[in-house]
Each structure stands twice: as structure tokens, then as C-alpha cells.
Amino acid sequence: MRLDGVLFFPVTPFGAGGGVAEDVLAEHVAGGVAAGAGGVFAAGGTGGVNAPDLPEYTAAVATAVAATAGRVPVFAGAGGVPPTARAIARAAADSGADGLLVMPPYLVTAPPGGLVRYVREVTEAAGLPAVVYQRGTARFTPAAVAELAELPQVIGFKDGLGDFDLLQRIILTVRRTTDREFTFFNGLPTAELTVPAYRGLGVTLYSSAVFAFAPEIALAFHDAVTGGDEERARLLLTDFYLPLVELRDLVPGYAVSLVKAGVRLRGLDVGGVRAPLVDPLPEHVERLEKILAAGLEVAGA
Template sequence: MKFHGVLFFPVTPFAADGSLDEGRLAQHIEAGVAAGAGGVFVACGTGEFHALTSDEIERATRVAVKATAGRVPVLAAAGGPTPVARDQAARVEQAGADGILLLPPYLVSAPQQGLVRYVEEVTAATRLPVVFYQRGTARLTDSTAAELAALPNVVGLKDGIGDIERMHRIVRAVRAVPGGADFQFFNGLPTAEMTAPAYRGVGVDLYSSAVFAFAPEIALAFHTALTEGDETLVNTLLDEFYGPLVALRDEVPGYSVSLVKAGVTLRGLDVGGVRAPLLDPTPEHVARLAKLLEHGLEVIAA
């Protein structure tokens, strides 16, 4: 399973009564695939994994598999307590997913061999390829990353920490082991475009784009400019769209998800609000997001 291009992390739409809205999720995913997504990661961070039941994750996965119809890979999330993660992994496999994004154990700090044990026990519950998400308290050393990469169905590592030196050492260590050349690395920081140039410098070209969920035109234009070396457009979008977006995002914890959902609604698909403990953006913040979105579209049109 190889990824290319912009990776799409859809939001999870909720109906007026707070339930999972499968119809709008299908519309959202279909639009993203039609726009040119290189892969769909459903019910993950942007999709409010933290607030979904295992049943909802399974249902969302089935929707994504049907909507993509084999055009691009579909990965779904599993994570948290080991028994829960194992159950979720089995469920998304049954739902037809092509792979799993394995989030870290919940809350606890663990020694390196404990993290290895966690990945071993969860991956034993599925035959699907797994991408491990390094974030929170799950911080790998280069030797641990190489050990995980040697596990039979661990195919990738997504970084949500942002320590470039650590990632450089991890990439070098994994690439040095047999089969390491095919292992895939992902930049998983919020609004990853802001750090994409730096990650490319240490050999991490793939990244998750939350912006793609509500402005695929901007996300694709940035990716093309970055890939083709168009520094003028890259810098213009970083200065005039992504930078201000990050500044707005950082005003309220959780806006890395809430603003994306508001953006999808601004573009014409009402996906509802966010579940607790997140909060929906204020009207003022939504208005600022709308202006940023308008300007970003103007930049790429020019």
C-alpha cells in the first residue's frame, strides 16, 4: 500500500440529534476523492476519533469504503486501551478498510518496549497494514522505530510530535534496516503544510492535510507548488493563508478540528458541530475563517 499526493482526513458529520450522519459523510468523502485525494483516513484525528464509539468507527469505515469504491486506499483509526484498540482494528478490517492508523495508548507513559508490546498486541488482531501514530506520550527512539518497522504488518509511521531531529534519526535508522526503503513516513502535525518543507528536508514527503477537507483547491495547489519547487506560491500561501489560519487555530484549543468542520460547512455541506470536549467556533472566528478561505482561493486563482 503506497501513498502519493494529498492525504484526505474527512470530518465526521453529525445530524441535528448528534448521531453519525452517514449520508453526509458519504457526500464529503465522495467530493474529496473526486477532487483528487491520494487516500482517505476516516474517523481519525480530524474525524473526532476521540469522541466516536467503536460502532461508529466501524460504520464510518463502511461508508468510506463504499464511497471510494476502490479508487484510493481507505484507512480507519484504532487506538487507546489495548482491548479497545484490538476490537476497533478487527471491526475496521471487517468493514473493508485497506489499513489502520494506530493511535497511541491512552494517557499513560510507557517505556519503549511497552510501546512495542502495544503495537504487537494490537496488530495481532488484524491482517491489515498498520501506520503507527507517534504523538502525545508515545515518543519513539530511533531504535524502537526500527523495531516497529520490522513487525510484519507495520508499514508506516506518522509523526505528530514535530521534533525534526528525532524524525531525522528515525528515518535514517529505519532506512538502514532490511526492507526499510519501502517504509512510509508521514508528517501528522496540525495544519501540516506549515512544516511540510522542513519535513521534506529529512525525507518525509507525505503529510495529512486538514485543509483538503474544506479547501481541496488550496491544498492541491500548495502540494503541487511544493513538489515542483514553486517557492513563490509556497511562500505566498504560507504567509497569506496557512500562517493566518494557524494563528486563528491556536486561539482556542481544539480548533484544529472545529475550524475544519466549520470550513466544510462554509463550503456548502452542513456537517454539524463538534462533540464534547471540543467547542464550535464563535461567529467571529467563523467570519475570520471565511475571509481567509476567500483570500486563499483568490491567491491560487491568480
Template structure:
């Protein structure tokens, strides 16, 4: 580990793409699932196919082994394999970010594994279980950042809650290049955006909407300057995810509202019926699309047969909608 006076990221303060050029992320962000086989092991063949298919659809980046990818259920060895497969499958076409988190010592191990596997950056998830004040979570970010040269996007969610001041503090770290919000408090998030921008000057930095099924809240986030967001839908219906992204970017309110009303809102209502469906519904939908995604690991559960049929109807409605040349709200 580097000493406090030798920060490994001092010369590398922005995202590096797979082609080795420094730049910022754009477009729909792809969060693949982690396929498991019948014995519960990582299905490496299915994972490679899933990522290759997703990258061919045109995302702005791949975020592997994160929330949708069941980071919480992975150990460092299989995590490194998963990240390496993602790097190989993308073949430098888009950046690959890997999940990172857990206890401080484990987070450092995951960061090192991601670097060995060739990841372009990390999405730093909240520490597990403990309740901590903003000062403590800021120290957590600082100590993880000190242990790696990889660019880091900090994820505010669950117990990882920042104030505008602590968000600005971690944003000043040389290798912290982004802040992702999964709390949904737009008042606080607006103040965080303003505080970070005032603190970092012209440093390249990006903000992300990390709410579950982020498309539901993206128009509101975009209004406060948060233009990037996670898309779990891209895993199984990239045509829907891309249609929605274009509609938001082009300020096509009729199309945005139609997609929200007929696809995203019903999907969220189904998702909210059982805790953990934010992952297992996506995994089931990916399986329905021809990828052997397999089951989720405990403590998550797979959808019931009734809910799978409802999911099929929702996906069919979304695909029918985007196939229409004109949308009437």
C-alpha cells in the first residue's frame, strides 16, 4: 500500500477509456448481471456473451460486478475473473468500471483485483451493515482512494450519506472523478452539485443518477445538472433504454412520458412488490432474452411464475412502443 504522502493517482485524475484516451463518460451506462450456472458458480461463457451483446448495442460504459451484478454476493477471486472477462469482451471499445466496497480492507482487495484485471475505474459502493456519519464515510473514501490509482466514482446510497461539505472534500481527491446519488433527495443533491463544482474548479468530474430504475427520476435529475444514469433495462432491452435516453436528450416530452407510463412505471410497480426484485427481475428478463443468466444468490430470491408473466407483458409493451414511428401520449 502507498504511504499517505505518495498518492498513486496524483498524475491520473480523470477517466481513461479502453483506448487509452482521457475523457468523460457519455450515453447509456450498462450494468450487466452476473450469470451463475446451476451449481451456483459464475457462468463465464454466459457473462462474456452478455457483455459482448450489450457493448454491440452501444452503451457509454460497462459497470461490471456492481449492484445489478450482485457485488454483495461475490468473493475477490471470482470478482477478478468477472472483471477480466468484461475487459476482454469490451476489447477497449468502452471503459469498464468495476464495483468495489465492503469493509475497508476488503474494498482495498477488490480495488487491487480490479486493477489487475484491467478495469478503467471503480464504482465505490457503501460499506456493509454499519451506520456511519458523513465524516466516517469521507474517511472511508479517502483510504480506499489512497490504495489505488484507478479513477473512482463515489456512490451515495443506503448508509453512505454525504453532506455538501464532505462530498466536496472527497471530490478534491486526485482520483475521485464522479459522484453517484442513490438517495433521491434532490434538494441535497442540488447543493452537493453546487458545492463540488465550487470546490474542484476545472477538474473533470461527473454526476450520476443511481436510483433504482433511474429512468423514472432522470428528467428531475437532469434539471439539476445530473445527466448520466444507470440503466438496468439496458441489460435485457437496450432498444428501450436507448429510445428513452434519446427522448430525454432531445427533450421529447411526449415520448418520455409515454415510455414512463407504459413501460417504466409498471416495471417499478412490479419491482417494488418484493425486496431484491431490482436485481432478480433484471436477471430473469436477461434470461428471457437468450442469455443463460441463471439464478440470483441468496439472500435474494427469483420472481414467482406470476410475476415472470407480468414482466413479459411489461417488456412486450415497451418494445411495441419503441417500434412505433410516432408516439401519442
């Protein structure tokens, strides 16, 4: 299964009653696919994988699958303690997802061998192709990733650490030890800011949270980078992505809640975030609106 282009990480809308707003999610996903997403990652980090219970998670994945209608692959987030991760992995498979994004087992620091075991158990529960996300407490060694690359379900590795020395060693080790097709992803928050650095390592795929609320900007940046338009890419980084990251870093969790605020600014009522995250302050939403307007202007939207 090949992924290409801009990868779309939709938010998970919550309605007035507190549950998943399936009709709003369907509109959100269908709009993103129509805008040109290369893949949909439902109930992932941007989608608040930590927030829904199992029935809500199942509804979110099933809705994303139906709204995508087979036009691009749908991957579903799976993480947390092993029994939960296995249960939601099975739910993703039953809901028609094409693959998994295996998230870190948060708050647990484990050795590389334990992390490999965790990935094996989660992927075997679903029997789906999986991308493994290195972030937080899930930090892999080159040898561990080479072991992951031998697992039949694991097709890729998403880096959310930004440790380029480690990532280079991982890439070289995997390429030396396996001839399988194995894909590496840039998974840092607001990944576009580091796309040039990752491309220097040969990592061209990246997740775009911005696509969830400003596909015009995300696609303009992707086109500029892949088309060699360095000046336009620099303008988008300077006028939009840099101030967005500066705003994001003011409050922990804004990598998710600012994206939801951005979707609301574009006219889709996706509700707020659940605890322990917090919604942006009004003055931060005002800043986001100005940053968004600047980005749309540079993108020519």
C-alpha cells in the first residue's frame, strides 16, 4: 500500500451532547479528500486518539471510511495500554480501515525490545498494515526498527522526535538489513516547518495537521517543495508556519486544539477538545485567524 501527497489528519468533532458528531466528521473527511489528500489518518494525534471511548472510536473510524469511499487509504490510530490498543486495533479492522498508525503507549518508558513486542501484539490483533509512530516515550534504536521492518504488518515508521542523527542511523540500518519496501515519515507537529530537513535524509512523506483547516496552504506548500519553488516555500514558512508554531508552543496541547479552532474558523462546527486538553484562549484564536489570513494570501487562495 503506497501513500503519497499530503496526508490528512482530520479532527474528531464532538456534538452538543458530547458524542462524536458523525455527520460533521463525514463532511470534514469528504471535504479533505476532495481537496486532494493522499491518505486519511482517522482518530490519530490530531484526531484526539486519547479522547474517545471504544464505541466513539469505532464510529469515528467507520465514518471516515464511509466518507472516503475508497478514494484514498484510511489509517486509524491505535495506542495506549496493550488491552486497549488491541481492542481499538480490532475495531479499526472491523470498521474497514486500511491500516493502523501505532501510537506510543503513553506514560510508560520501555526498552526497545518491549516496544517491538507492543507493536507486534497490536498489529497481530488487527492483521492490518501498520505505520509505527516514534514519539514521546516510544523511542526506538536502529536495531529495533530493523526488527520492526521484518514484521509482516509493519510497512513504515513515522518519526516524531526530530533527532536527525538517530533517524539517519535508523534509515541506514533498515536499508542495509532488509530489501522490503519500507516507508519513513516526518511526524513532528506542524511537520511542514521541518520538511526541508527531513527531505535532506530522503524522507519526503509527512503528516499535515494544517491540511485539516487550510488545505489550500498545505497543498501550496507541498507543491512548492516538490516543484522546487524554494522562494514560495520560504514565504509560506516565514509568513504562516513560523507564527503558527510560535502560537502552538504557548500552551501544551495546542497542536490539537488550535487545529480544531482553525476548522471552526473555516466554518465547520467541530466542537472543542476534551480534557486534559484545553481550547485556545479568545486572544489566541484571534491570532490564529490573522495567521490563517496571511497564509491564504501567500497561497493565493
